[in-house]
Amino acid sequence: MVGARAWVLCRLVAVAAFVAVPRVALAGLDPSHAQADVRAAAEERGYPFCSNPRTPLSMHARDLCPQAAEIPGCTGFARACGEQDLERLAWMNKLLRAIAAVVPDFLKTLFRDLWRVIFWVFVGGLVLAILVPAVRALGRARRDPAPPPGDREEKAPPVETLPEGIGEEDLLDLADSHARRGDNAAALQLYLAASLRALDRRGAVRLAKDRTNGEYLRSCAEESTRPDLREIVREVDRVQFGHAPAGGDAVARTARLAAGIVRFLPVLLLVLGLPAVLGCGGFELPKPGDDPAGDELFRDLLRKQGVQVVSLAYSLDSLPLPAQSDDDGDETPALVIDVERTPLDDDTRAHLSAWVHAGGVLVLAGQPSLWPGDLGAEADGASSHGVTARPLSDEPGGEKLEHAELAIPEALRFTGSSARVAWYDDETTYAAEASVGDGHVLGIATDELMTNAGLSRPGNAAALVAILTNANRATFQVARPEDGISPPSSPVATMVRAGLGPALGHALVAAVLLFVAAGVRLSRPRPVPPPERRAFAEHVEAVGALYARTRSAPHALAAYARFAEERLRARMPRGAGDVAAFLAARSGLSVEACHRLWTRATGAASLGEPKGRPAGDELVVLGELAAACAAALAQDK
Amino acid sequence: MDSTDPTGFQRTYARMKEQMARVVVGQDALVEGALVAVLARGHVLIEGAPGLGKTLVARALGVVSGCVFKRIQFTPDLMPSDITGSSVYSRETGAFSFVPGPIFAQLLLADEINRAPAKTQSALLEAMQDHQVTVDGTSRPVPSPFVVVATQNPVESHGTYPLPEAQLDRFLFKLTVGDPPVEVERTIVRHHAEGFDPTDLGALQAASSPQEIVAMQRVAQGVRVDEAVIAYMVELVRRTRDDKAIELGASPRASIALMKAAQVVAASDGRAFVTPDDVKPMAAAVLRHRLMLHPDAQLQGVTADERIEDILRSVPVPRLAA
Numbered sequence: 001m002v003g004a005r006a007w008v009l010c011r012l013v014a015v016a017a018f019v020a021v022p023r024v025a026l027a028g029l030d031p032s033h034a035q036a037d038v039r040a041a042a043e044e045r046g047y048p049f050c051s052n053p054r055t056p057l058s059m060h061a062r063d064l065c066p067q068a069a070e071i072p073g074c075t076g077f078a079r080a081c082g083e084q085d086l087e088r089l090a091w092m093n094k095l096l097r098a099i100a101a102v103v104p105d106f107l108k109t110l111f112r113d114l115w116r117v118i119f120w121v122f123v124g125g126l127v128l129a130i131l132v133p134a135v136r137a138l139g140r141a142r143r144d145p146a147p148p149p150g151d152r153e154e155k156a157p158p159v160e161t162l163p164e165g166i167g168e169e170d171l172l173d174l175a176d177s178h179a180r181r182g183d184n185a186a187a188l189q190l191y192l193a194a195s196l197r198a199l200d201r202r203g204a205v206r207l208a209k210d211r212t213n214g215e216y217l218r219s220c221a222e223e224s225t226r227p228d229l230r231e232i233v234r235e236v237d238r239v240q241f242g243h244a245p246a247g248g249d250a251v252a253r254t255a256r257l258a259a260g261i262v263r264f265l266p267v268l269l270l271v272l273g274l275p276a277v278l279g280c281g282g283f284e285l286p287k288p289g290d291d292p293a294g295d296e297l298f299r300d301l302l303r304k305q306g307v308q309v310v311s312l313a314y315s316l317d318s319l320p321l322p323a324q325s326d327d328d329g330d331e332t333p334a335l336v337i338d339v340e341r342t343p344l345d346d347d348t349r350a351h352l353s354a355w356v357h358a359g360g361v362l363v364l365a366g367q368p369s370l371w372p373g374d375l376g377a378e379a380d381g382a383s384s385h386g387v388t389a390r391p392l393s394d395e396p397g398g399e400k401l402e403h404a405e406l407a408i409p410e411a412l413r414f415t416g417s418s419a420r421v422a423w424y425d426d427e428t429t430y431a432a433e434a435s436v437g438d439g440h441v442l443g444i445a446t447d448e449l450m451t452n453a454g455l456s457r458p459g460n461a462a463a464l465v466a467i468l469t470n471a472n473r474a475t476f477q478v479a480r481p482e483d484g485i486s487p488p489s490s491p492v493a494t495m496v497r498a499g500l501g502p503a504l505g506h507a508l509v510a511a512v513l514l515f516v517a518a519g520v521r522l523s524r525p526r527p528v529p530p531p532e533r534r535a536f537a538e539h540v541e542a543v544g545a546l547y548a549r550t551r552s553a554p555h556a557l558a559a560y561a562r563f564a565e566e567r568l569r570a571r572m573p574r575g576a577g578d579v580a581a582f583l584a585a586r587s588g589l590s591v592e593a594c595h596r597l598w599t600r601a602t603g604a605a606s607l608g609e610p611k612g613r614p615a616g617d618e619l620v621v622l623g624e625l626a627a628a629c630a631a632a633l634a635q636d637k
Numbered sequence: 638m639d640s641t642d643p644t645g646f647q648r649t650y651a652r653m654k655e656q657m658a659r660v661v662v663g664q665d666a667l668v669e670g671a672l673v674a675v676l677a678r679g680h681v682l683i684e685g686a687p688g689l690g691k692t693l694v695a696r697a698l699g700v701v702s703g704c705v706f707k708r709i710q711f712t713p714d715l716m717p718s719d720i721t722g723s724s725v726y727s728r729e730t731g732a733f734s735f736v737p738g739p740i741f742a743q744l745l746l747a748d749e750i751n752r753a754p755a756k757t758q759s760a761l762l763e764a765m766q767d768h769q770v771t772v773d774g775t776s777r778p779v780p781s782p783f784v785v786v787a788t789q790n791p792v793e794s795h796g797t798y799p800l801p802e803a804q805l806d807r808f809l810f811k812l813t814v815g816d817p818p819v820e821v822e823r824t825i826v827r828h829h830a831e832g833f834d835p836t837d838l839g840a841l842q843a844a845s846s847p848q849e850i851v852a853m854q855r856v857a858q859g860v861r862v863d864e865a866v867i868a869y870m871v872e873l874v875r876r877t878r879d880d881k882a883i884e885l886g887a888s889p890r891a892s893i894a895l896m897k898a899a900q901v902v903a904a905s906d907g908r909a910f911v912t913p914d915d916v917k918p919m920a921a922a923v924l925r926h927r928l929m930l931h932p933d934a935q936l937q938g939v940t941a942d943e944r945i946e947d948i949l950r951s952v953p954v955p956r957l958a959a
């Protein structure tokens with residue numbers, strides 16, 4: 001209990017000390033001309049959020065619609081708000097917010113990043129589809145400088161000497177050059193070759209020297225391409241084998257068909273991609289300041305107020321901790337984060353908390369539930385829209401209060417000690433200041449006052465400036481939307497961070513399967529082992545059965561011994577004559593065993609030799625000899 | 638008659654094929670092979686187990702082509718004169734008069750040709766090669782067109798006389814008939830259940846006439862064959878002579894046969910020129926009976942069709958740019 005009281009006392013002292021510090025930084029922020037600054041910035045920059053806002057209005061902008069009529073000259077925004085079914089949209093907004101509150105952060109991050117990845121992959125693909133042919137064409141033009149017009153056509157290489165691995169685009173170019181030269185027959189061949197090369201690359205046909213044009217046509221897996229390929233093949237065959245004249249029209253038509261086959265993918269991408277990018281109802285690039293919920297005016301206001309606005313040199317996750325003492329006179333800039341605009345992940349929240357504890361001054365705006373948890377801020381409800389803000393003043397009690405009107409009545413409260421900076425008419429807190437460790441947090445319940453529309457309402461700019469004076473800094477760092485996510489350490493980490501880890505794994509598995517299914521056949525061909533010859537096996541079995549029926553085991557052994565001798569002698573070194581010794585050396589058996597085996601085998605009687613009856617061990621000996629021979633001959637494989 | 642150009646040829650060919658398909662179910666390759674052989678002035682040997690429609694194809698071909706059709710059932714006691722005909726003494730005139738045998742037909746079905754001895758089989762040789770028959774020192778021409786469709790059963794080897802190589806070489810094609818797929822077999826049985834009688838081909842109509850067949854043969858003969866395609870065909874045939882698994886490769890007559898068959902295929906597609914695509918499908922039918930496999934290869938179960946398939950894969954198709 002005593003400890004808790006001491007802790008509360010310490011916090012109060014710290015707040016009082018912060019409030020009582022010298023007001024050197026207040027020279028910049030002055031609520032009295034804040035509204036004039038906002039008006040001047042809007043006029044200078046010509047922000048269209050009032051006259052011609054971006055439609056459809058964003059969810060955040062729709063929240064600000066109640067203010068639209070209160071902003072002088074903001075007819076466009078008011079009209080855009082009027083065109084929307086505000087009641088339904090308000091209900092939808094609430095629903096979406098509720099869903100957003102329920103959905104875990106990692107899922108939000110996943111969906112957002114997934115969308116970004118898809119979008120940028122698509123954009124990248126589109127750019128590549130356009131750039132690659134252009135760059136290759138440029139490369140070719142640089143590599144092969146254009147010959148003088150007189151001998152340009154004679155330089156086209158003959159089709160019989162095409163280099164290996166020439167691409168389909170190069171083949172098309174080559175065909176065009178032959179067509180220009182008037183060598184239409186060769187041009188037709190090259191158009192066909194380019195088409196087949198492209199289809200082979202897409203896996204629709206398999207190029208092989210023994211395949212005929214008809215076989216390519218019948219095996220083409222792209223049904224939509226087959227009619228075009230058929231026309232090309234018909235024309236080529238007519239000219240090559242039918243010796244029909246190749247007319248210019250036929251060549252032009254073939255060229256068009258071949259180009260359609262070769263450039264199928266880029267064209268498909270363009271056809272599919274353009275409507276997706278441009279949208280069915282037209283596409284308009286976002287312009288600066290066209291979003292009523294944007295923060296352009298807020299940044300301009302700070303500059304007009306004379307304070308320094310700097311960008312972050314680091315992500316919020318890796319922000320250097322402020323120095324313990326500012327002996328050199330440099331003060332750490334106040335860090336302004338609109339959590340509605342700059343989502344914070346868990347690591348970033350933890351680091352921000354440490355940064356504040358180390359002495360940083362943090363201005364947080366937006367839903368308190370999204371702030372670092374250990375700051376002790378909670379969301380609270382408010383019943384009024386009017387807000388009174390108290391600026392920081394050198395003379396306690398002498399400050400001039402500023403009044404603002406808000407569209408979104410949301411309040412906050414700190415669980416620990418804090419000093420109220422702005423409050424609603426119902427006395428709930430709109431903005432408060434709390435000491436955390438060696439630093440301070442200036443919390444604002446909503447970011448409405450930082451939006452273009454929110455600042456444009458008369459009185460609101462002064463109230464915001466009044467609130468910001470409590471940060472007691474002359475330099476502000478304003479976080480950008482992308483600053484809230486800590487940077488990944490590697491491309492793979494990027495994918496994993498975006499929630500694409502499982503997808504990456506699936507892609508790898510798919511790549512392996514694709515390789516096994518399609519890539520393997522593109523590898524160097526290996527000699528196919530001959531199929532098992534059943535007939536030969538049956539022949540051997542039949543011979544064996546014949547020997548068994550005729551009780552010819554001695555003959556089988558003698559025949560096998562002759563076969564083995566022939567095989568072994570073929571492998572013996574020059575001058576060697578002892579087959580058994582060679583067999584022993586190669587098979588690993590002892591020399592004695594091999595001699596015994598060999599003597600027995602070669603001594604067996606063959607058919608027709610009157611050498612007596614079977615001894616009964618022939619098959620055993622044959623088996624042992626076969627095993628020894630197999631071991632001996634296996635070394636040669 | 639409109640078969641004097643490739644387009645007319647294509648129409649008549651399609652009509653004949655369509656008529657054949659009315660009675661022969663699921664044997665497209667066999668039907669096509671028989672038609673091509675007829676139009677290429679060739680003879681065809683059909684090999685297959687009993688009951689697969691060999692004879693039916695030949696009979697249907699006789700009706701559809703409009704040619705005079707005769708059939709000889711080859712047996713071990715069949716004599717050459719039973720085929721060619723012989724001179725018979727006439728008591729009334731006191732002179733010998735020639736009674737022509739069944740070989741004097743336009744479409745001759747030699748059923749189970751390997752059941753007759755070599756001497757009898759050879760009676761066909763002169764007619765097949767020179768389109769004439771010599772009896773008692775007098776040569777008599779056979780009608781035109783003249784096509785021999787022979788059948789043989791590969792499984793029953795007892796009491797048969799394998800055709801000599803010289804005789805085999807006279808056949809343009811050797812077509813093999815395999816078991817039909819289950820769906821086709823069901824269709825065949827369904828047709829019989831609905832009253833189809835293979836002995837009654839009255840439902841078939843002649844889609845051409847002997848004169849039209851001769852005209853089509855002339856059109857096919859006039860189909861252009863490019864030098865590159867000739868080189869391709871010759872290379873295919875020559876590779877059979879270099880193959881280690883083949884003891885005796887195909888003769889130049891095979892190259893000619895391949896060209897004739899390809900010409901018909903091209904004309905049946907309405908073209909006046911041959912492409913390699915017309916050659917490849919005919920290669921197996923033209924070459925398989927002209928190859929004598931090495932005994933070792935036979936022992937290992939290698940078939941002529943496998944070797945032909947490998948040769949087809951090893952010979953590049955003529956193409957200026959690939």
